Amino acid sequence: MISELLSSAVAGALRSLGVDDVPAGVTMERPANPDHGDWSTNAALVCQKIVGKNPRQFGQELLDALQADTPQYVVKMEIAGPGFVNFFLDNSYLQSILKQVVDAGQDGFGQLNIGEGKRVNVEFVSANPTGPIHAGGGRWGAYGDSLARIMTRCGYETHREYYINDRGVQTQIFGQSLTARKTGEEIPENGYAGQYIVDWAAEMPDDVDPIEWGIERSLEDARETLESMQVHFDTWSSEKALVEAGLMEQTMVDLRESGYVYDEDEATWLRTSDFGDDQDRVLIKSDGEPTYFLPDIAYHRDKYDRGDLLIDVLGADHHGYVPRMRAALQILGYKPEQYEAVIGQNVKLMRDGAEVKLSKRTGTMIEIRELVDEVGPDVARLAYLLQSVDTPQTIDIDVLKANAAENPVFYVQYANARIHSLNRTAMERELTRVPLGEVDVSVLNDERELAVLKELSRFDEVVAAACANRAPHQVTTWARELARVFHGFYHHNKILAEDVDPAVAQARWWLAEATGVGLAVALDLLGVRAPERM
């Protein structure tokens, strides 16, 4: 990578000036302002105290040292501002990107090895199987799935998991509600009153266990809806199966052995406060029933069979749950860094200008299904991935419907469709493409051509950052940016027109091809389709 090449040149120059260890704050970054070059280092600013010189003066010495052995591709270096050393690259650097992207292709572009095969288990959505998933849960589906795709791209071995709370009080009330609707009785107190219960009860055969049938019905709905948004899971883990297999009891035994379990007020407690939780937690209630916490510990432990690092994607309303789980896992001997929770801000759902609160009592909700049916899976999915998961998100279904055509997903998809259209036209005209190895890419010197290449050259960094920050939306931002510079290029730089120099046409054609690779990979990471025509 060019930044590494420049960094090591700077390190070498610093050494020749008596700074043997490069201070931590020294960076090599892309200046926002093109007047400041392609890359810039703050080395002289950071080193000013060490060397006891003012940064402009030391910067000049650094510059002289660098000029003794100018790094590859660098055509100009200068000292600027308070003491930055700026590097200007020859266009041949960006031009060389073209071949790299095309050679890498969709399989290899942005394929990194940060993860080094480390196994990561990502759990997300995990909504109670007592009804359809509401549109708020869609955010975690889109997020979790894309995070997994990005981590896979970065060389992690990822496993996507959905936890099914298929035992306990909620499932019983759910089953009773179904039965009540089927027989025409009143639903129980605190029962589920949504319209879907009525619909599902009508589907339910007579000779089935309403709980089991209802859970299966819920899961079927969840699977179908999530798959329609290209959200995929490798494992659907049943709490019930886990308990029946004795994992919960075994976990209880092992927790007792740890010495952090005690009995008080007829209940059994875990001393999580020794590990950063603000209070101890009950494992077994005074009525002898386990809390939700205990089987969940067993479940997390079980997940370590499918990953060395666990990532739970949780809504902000479950935030308080994290310290106790981290504590429990530490008590069982896992390292704190083996458990990670991504806390996403909850989605606010709106319809008819008012907030729709998910209410089991009245049964009001907006289902993911409704959203997907109304705006299509791509618009829905990208809507979730437009923003940081830290940002509270409002999904106003009316606004989204009305503005579906303005959704950025079409902007990106359209760029891709234009590239395919270009190829179709070329085929119709029976134009032949010269192999890239024989094409003179040095003709690509137009501002817009270089802008496209520059975006493509950033992709590895973007993917790496999106992975490290657990931030799929950074890929969204990049995809929009690539589409933007491509549209500008496409509009102003004709490719197949007759008055274009054939050598230039070939180079531009390959540039479009490379852009297509970038768009396809980015859209795939986002779980959005890349249609060939629109």
Next chain:
RNA sequence: GCUCCCGUAGCUCAGCUGGAUAGAGCAUCGGACUUCUAAUCCGACGGUCGUAGGUUCGAAUCCUACCGGGGGCGCCA
């Protein structure tokens, strides 16, 4: 009371683990289709980065306090 997240253009949001003159989209206004898809492009308008301090060569970014919005603090799940 304790704690987590957010506050950036009229609206929705980016801002890459501290960089130089803070950016997109939408909205508004004005332009560009006999030529590879106008679901596009080009331009204009638009900012005390919630407030006040602090850290430093440098702060939207880090720290503290406060203001405002949302969430969490069960022998619920």
